[in-house]
Amino acid sequence: MTIPSDEVTGPWWDGTRQARLLLQRCTACGGLQHYPRALCTACGSMDLGFTESSGRGVVDSFTFVHRSADPAVAVPYVVARVRLDEGPILLTNLVGDGEWACGRRVRVAWRPLADGRRLPVFEKE
Known part of the structure; x- marks a missing residue:
């Protein structure tokens, strides 16, 4: 599967190559958002x-x-909504063994893609 990159999402994807989870910040109002728009x-x-x-x-x-x-x-897998400490919400996967629950603290982990980019997934903190 190929995930496209463009002038809006390119910097975000470039960040994933270095395992950096980037959020867009508006310089006018200071608002944070994800996904890049x-x-x-x-x-x-x-x-x-x-x-x-x-x-x-x-x-x-x-x-x-x-x-x-x-x-x-491979199944089963876990799809989740994760609210980052900074506020934005990511639709992502939860990885690792164990019980999952709403309210559980998580941290980003990375799933490599064939082209060197990575997808953010989350594991227990």
């Missing part, structure tokens, strides 16, 4: 940059997937 979701400004996240957060919601749409993806 052309406009600030708080004020509509196009004056956006990137800042590094702590990579820590809390599980808001999660579910176990037992039937994958892609036969190459």
Whole structure:
């Protein structure tokens, strides 16, 4: 699977190559957002940059997937909403063994992609 990169998402993907979880920051209002967009979701400004996240957060919601749409993806796996300490929410995977629960503290881990980029996934803190 190839995940495209463009002028908006390129800096974010470049950060993943160094295992850096970046958030977009609006220089007009200071708002943080994820995923990268052309406009600030708080004020509509196009004056956006990137800042590094702590990579820590809390599980808001999660579910176990037992039937994958892609036969190459092993099941079961966990899809979750993680609210970063900085505020933005990521839709991601939870990795590692053990019990999962809403409110559990997590930290970013990285799943390598064939082209050198990485996907952020989360593990227990």
